[in-house]
Amino acid sequence: MARPSKFNRDQAVEFAMNAFWKEGYEANSVKALSEKLGITRSSFYNAFGDREQLFDEALALYMRGSPDKALKEAVPGIPIKSLFTETFRTICKVRAADPEGRGCLVVNGVAELCGTHATLGPKLQAAMLANVKRFETLLQQGVANGELAPDTDVHTLALAVKNLLVGLNVLSKLIHDEEELWRTASTTLRALNLLEEA
Amino acid sequence: MARPSKFNRDQAVEFAMNAFWKEGYEANSVKALSEKLGITRSSFYNAFGDREQLFDEALALYMRGSPDKALKEAVPGIPIKSLFTETFRTICKVRAADPEGRGCLVVNGVAELCGTHATLGPKLQAAMLANVKRFETLLQQGVANGELAPDTDVHTLALAVKNLLVGLNVLSKLIHDEEELWRTASTTLRALNLLEEA
DNA sequence: TCAATTTTGTACACACATGAACATAACAGT
DNA sequence: ACTGTTATGTTCATGTGTGTACAAAATTGA
Known part of the structure; x- marks a missing residue:
């Protein structure tokens, strides 16, 4: 035609x-x-x-294939400690496996465009904040599951987890060894009582 | 002349x-x-x-005035938990007080230039890794002080702290409330056993 | 084969951006 | 006043970057 x-x-x-x-x-x-x-x-x-x-x-397209997509698709009722643990393990693997050490497109975009771009800045910002909301929901499930203490401050814990994720995505631009990334991530994850020990 | x-x-x-x-x-x-x-x-x-x-x-110029400069100038023998606690508290204050929400010049620079700029990329990268080394030294002092357990993995802990710092500097571009930033930082800091509770 | 459609290729107009060249201007000291 | 020095202003050359305009090309269906 x-x-x-x-x-x-x-x-x-x-x-x-x-x-x-x-x-x-x-x-x-x-x-x-x-x-x-x-x-x-x-x-x-x-x-x-x-x-x-x-x-x-x-x-x-990036979002559809991003290593934290498991967190977006997770069904209610799933154990959340193992979900977070597996997801962070995957992120370390994927980030370390990138020969170009590009980190995360969203995090890079936030750093580059938040102060300059009138429409993409807010869009990327919103994508990141939506992630925090998602984490809150999952952590709330963890409380309901009994995996987390009933008095857990899920909002703050969600921010701490998001902070870990963002930091890891930046650090992966400098640190290309999967095990070193994982030691970093698992140390914080364990400290936050979100690590499922194998 | x-x-x-x-x-x-x-x-x-x-x-x-x-x-x-x-x-x-x-x-x-x-x-x-x-x-x-x-x-x-x-x-x-x-x-x-x-x-x-x-x-x-x-x-x-930025480095000379950056809110984590206390960590670079700290003398041997100082209690390191209170040093980290005070420094992170200051960072939350300074980042939240920036009306433009710019985060950290070094972190922004790493995100923007690591993949593109042949000389500035590595320079920024090196600045960030030097910071990790500095953290290691401080944590080692904490072990010597008795503030931290003798079997502490100072290298990994230093990376976790750096991860916290980097994440916070990115998140501060989205979250402009000082107390919310501090709740995020102090949650991880406490979990890592580096918070000096007032 | 003709018509309708959508992609291509080329050209135009304009602004941005770098870096060098060179003459001119403004100062300090003699 | 003259000289040396350094900053400034102007110009040149060249390349990048955006967006539009319009003609030409390649397809499908009638």
């Missing part, structure tokens, strides 16, 4: 995700991305609207 | 520090900075060499 596209749109979004992840938002201009994708800027604008919309798509 | 400068160099470095802090490195071009300083690019290059050298100076 129309002229066929020269490139695979999904692959392009994935490529952009990896580029934003490694080098940030501003370092990837429409010009640079287009050239790397082997398409003209004309095709870029036609396919994606503008760079910000492509970032939105890349962010959505 | 020569034509006098139109602007105050120290003030310009401070201005640049604040600009880099809020908006990052790449968002502050020589052109933009020069215009904001009310000087020509010619004067800029003459005074600072290039943007990277100015960033170096801004970074040094």
Whole structure:
């Protein structure tokens, strides 16, 4: 029904995700991305609207595959200590396995764009705060389960866990050894009484 | 002995520090900075060499005034739990008091530049790792003091504390309430047995 | 084959950005 | 006044970056 596209749109979004992840938002201009994708800027604008919309798509793709997605999908009633333990273990593995040490796209984005970008800044910020809410719900389940003490301050504990997660995602840009990352994470997790000891 | 400068160099470095802090490195071009300083690019290059050298100076200035400087200056023999406690308390206060919620220049810089900048990336990275070493030394003092158990894994604990600090500096970009930041920090600090309870 | 559709390719206009070159201006000391 | 010194102002050259405009190309279905 129309002229066929020269490139695979999904692959392009994935490529952009990896580029934003490694080098940030501003370092990837429409010009640079287009050239790397082997398409003209004309095709870029036609396919994606503008760079910000492509970032939105890349962010959505990232979220779908991010190592903490288990926390978002977890069903009610599941033991939450093992859920947190397994998830942090996975995060350490995935972050250490990244040969480019890119950390987390959302955390990088918050650091880069919160002070500058009028729409992406708040969007990334909201994504991170939604995560805290999610943690609260899970910890509340832990209280209901009897895994955590009834008087647990779930809001504050959720923030402490989020803090651990964010810190780990930054540190993984400097520390590439999985076991060292895990020692760091598990030390705090154990201290917070959220580690399921094997 | 020569034509006098139109602007105050120290003030310009401070201005640049604040600009880099809020908006990052790449968002502050020589052109933009020069215009904001009310000087020509010619004067800029003459005074600072290039943007990277100015960033170096801004970074040094930042380090001299950063809220964790107490940890760098601490003398041997001082009780380390109260040192960490006071320092983290100060960090929460200072970060929450920043109306622009900029977090930490070094952490922001690591997030922005580690994957892109050939010289500043490693420099910022090194600054952060030096901090971990410093924490190790302090914790070792805590062991010697008897404040911490003799079998404490000071390296891992230092990483956990650094993780807390880094996470807090990112979270402070989203959470602007001092008490909420402090509840987050003190929860982890207490769990790690590093909180000096008043 | 023609028409409708959508992608491409090319061009234009403009602003941003770097860095160097070079003349000019403003000072201090003699 | 003259000289040396350093900052400033202006210009040049070159490349990057955005967004739009419009013609040409490649497909499908009638």
